Amino acid sequence: MSGNQDQIDYWNGPAGQRWAEAQESLDRTLASIGKAFLAFVAVKPGERVLDIGCGCGTTTLAFADAAGPNGGVTGLDISAPMLGLARTRAAGRAIEFVQADASVHPFRAEYDVATSRFGVMFFADPVAAFTNIRKALKPSGRLAFLCWRALPDNVWAAVPLLAARDLLPAQEPPDPHAPGPFAFADPVRLRAILESAGFNAIRIDKLDSVMNMASTAREAAQFALGIGPLARATAELDDATKAKIVARVSEALKKYETASGVAPPAACWLVGASP
Ligand SMILES: C[S@@+](CC[C@H](N)C(=O)[O-])C[C@H]1O[C@@H](n2cnc3c(N)ncnc32)[C@H](O)[C@@H]1O
Numbered sequence: 001m002s003g004n005q006d007q008i009d010y011w012n013g014p015a016g017q018r019w020a021e022a023q024e025s026l027d028r029t030l031a032s033i034g035k036a037f038l039a040f041v042a043v044k045p046g047e048r049v050l051d052i053g054c055g056c057g058t059t060t061l062a063f064a065d066a067a068g069p070n071g072g073v074t075g076l077d078i079s080a081p082m083l084g085l086a087r088t089r090a091a092g093r094a095i096e097f098v099q100a101d102a103s104v105h106p107f108r109a110e111y112d113v114a115t116s117r118f119g120v121m122f123f124a125d126p127v128a129a130f131t132n133i134r135k136a137l138k139p140s141g142r143l144a145f146l147c148w149r150a151l152p153d154n155v156w157a158a159v160p161l162l163a164a165r166d167l168l169p170a171q172e173p174p175d176p177h178a179p180g181p182f183a184f185a186d187p188v189r190l191r192a193i194l195e196s197a198g199f200n201a202i203r204i205d206k207l208d209s210v211m212n213m214a215s216t217a218r219e220a221a222q223f224a225l226g227i228g229p230l231a232r233a234t235a236e237l238d239d240a241t242k243a244k245i246v247a248r249v250s251e252a253l254k255k256y257e258t259a260s261g262v263a264p265p266a267a268c269w270l271v272g273a274s275p
Helices: 005-012 014-021 023-029 031-041 058-067 080-089 126-134 155-167 187-196 217-226 229-234 239-256
Strands: 048-052 072-077 095-099 111-117 137-148 200-210 265-274
Touching: 005 014, 005 080, 014 023, 014 080, 014 229, 023 031, 031 058, 031 111, 031 137, 031 200, 031 265, 048 058, 058 072, 058 095, 058 111, 072 080, 080 095, 126 137, 126 187, 155 217, 155 229, 155 239, 155 265, 187 200, 187 265, 217 229, 217 239, 229 239
Parallel strands: 048 072, 048 111, 072 095, 111 137
Antiparallel strands: 137 265, 200 265
16 A cells, blocks of 8 residues: 555546646646756667656657667556556557556666656655655666646746635645645755655756746636646636636736746756666
8 A cells, every 4th residue: 555545536536537638738838848857857769768657648758759669668657547548649659558656566677767747746655655666777777857846936826826815715724745746845855755765866956947828818727727736726616616716817827928828937846866
């Protein structure tokens, strides 16, 4: 048992379905961040890559392109609906997909790279999970992943939440270390987790980017209600309240409209380490 059952239920439920349905717009939203991430991971021809929390397979496909015919890529995720889409997108290609919990999957030391785009912040016991992930790496291998910095620095998420604040159900202040998108916001804690899991040569680099949310503020507001922290906060609300929130969020996001779309700031960590 990994203690991750809540997350397994979450990513196999309506959230996993929404992510699969929104894959194209989500990838457009993550275009700038995703490009910087792929450059950071820098998969070379012939490498074997483990894509953890691969979701709908966008990065898995990109890693397979980079690794080429002499390399190999495994996408691993707990979400059946997201993996279903990933398998369809990769049809005819030699990419392996595995439905499993990365924190307990029995890995062998066969990968040159263990990586993830926003898929490693959801472990109930992150030290145990990264100790297990380390077992997937060859001694010469590397860990390279992307995670979010703190919520207030992520304007794309903070502004919609703030705009909708008084229309949201009352909530206890969240535990900042609980599994979730912002669990690794604190770099001191993140470094300690990776050190305790046995990693060396840890680097935690800032990536300041944008979320290319949509063409208009209204579309961006609708996107915010479908994916991300506001989606979680509004899941149980009725349609009339959600419509009010869309109007509010749309107004708040107008100031981030540019000629090429609505692009509020996003703040991430690019994390690297050796096993
Ligand atoms: C924020 S989504 C990111 C998906 C994908 N990497 C992307 O960038 O589009 C987080 C992903 O992590 C997966 N995930 C969460 N906990 C996991 C675990 N313990 N083992 C494997 N995958 C996990 C979820 O199912 C989900 O697909």
